[in-house]
Amino acid sequence: MAKTELKSRSDADLANDLQALKREQLNLRFQAATQQLEKPSRVREVRRGIARIQTEQNARAKAQASNA
Template identity: 70%
Template sequence: MAQIKIEDLKVQSDDQLAVQLSELKREQFNLRFQAATGQLEKPGRIREVRRTIARIKTLQSARKPVAGEGA
């Protein structure tokens, strides 16, 4: 899986982002497990997954309405 660009994430719906976030968290867990057991083939993938998770969380927080706004 190639690195996901922010432009690709912006066009996805909130539900799609939530699904992708859960998949990435599962992949991150598996990569950490592989690293701990010495079976990790692509160590750079951990960094890519971590950064993509951060991009998704940033988009999700930006899309949330700010509490008290408009009041």
């Protein structure tokens, strides 16, 4: 997901995307543990996607706190 795409999404959408990525990360961990992981690079992509969403959420929370 691109940074500009994340900025245009609502808070609820970001939360849903984060939940989906965390679920995928769990599934990838199980696949890795059972030697069934088809695309190892996906683990890194998912981890970075989670970080991007959390960064955007934290930035929004800080902005909201400074406005209040």
